Amino acid sequence: MPSYDFRSELLAVIPNLRAFAISLVGTADKADDLVQETLVRAWDKRDSFTPGTNLKGWLFTILRNEFYSQMRKRKREVSDPEGALAEKLSVHPEQVGRLDMDDFKKAIRTLPDDQREALILVGASGFSYEEAAEICGCAVGTIKSRVSRARSQLSKILKLEGDGEYGPDAVAVGVMNLNSPAA
Template sequence: MTAYDFRSELLSVIPNLRAFAMSLVGAADRADDLVQETLVRAWDKRDTFTPGTNLKGWLFTILRNEFYSQMRKRKREVSDPEGAMAARLSTHPEQVGKLDMEDFKTAISSLPHDQREALILVGASGFSYEEAAEICGCAIGTIKSRVSRARAQLATTLKLEGDGEFGPDAVAVGVMNFSSPAA
């Protein structure tokens, strides 16, 4: 893989890296810093990447390792686990979808880290169970179990009992499905 190919492939994965970083750190500025550090490390170590292998998985592994390194460094920082300080900085959403998203963010942040990580890799980032297991350095069955437990915990936390409990409400569905009469 030439430097140009590597660069273009690296750039194409940035949105996925940013989404994963956001799920890990929960703040856009810290997620951007984490992605930037990942890209710098990847570019620095590009000669160790084997062309034809999974670049996206390689980058996610670098990002994950960098995240853990930063967590170890931040042990002495003041944490805000209840979100009290963050709640004072935010405004109340005006639409139901925004409220649902806030509930989801709170619920997903309450998951154990290993379950949240597995769910984000498989559910949001599109990795297969096998790829997620490789990124996390564990067995496929472990990833499947973590994803299953995470989904069950989210359903319990969000009090979801069926498919109709989430997504657009009846009014929004009606508007989306409305077709104007032919003229």
């Protein structure tokens, strides 16, 4: 029995795939992209093809499935050829926040265990003072005191003087407001 030459059979079907792809997408360049993706997928899955069965039908099924997958993706995409929508999008720079977080992590490690525990339970985990007191096995007033001392200590370590110290700086806020619809 002669050996099956998958590559040769695959190459022979390309004109038929291209014609089918053009009928689906309408333009030759998009059709060529679709055929290329089909051939890549077929080559990757060639071990699952059974020689002697309908290779052309198998390839057409792959092409059709790829076409529908691309159509589903396009439905979720927004057309913005002039870049007007992209121009309005903006985010705060991450690097300052990342550095602030690194400083915060270092500072919180310097707190006494009981203060750090109380601050994390109330400030980060969202427990009430009463719940934190129950978890720690102490009075509610003790938890409030530990949290207060921890916050004061963190403010000193981080050299924070007010609410304006948190979040994006004034320059970043100004730049962000230039791109907002209200500006």
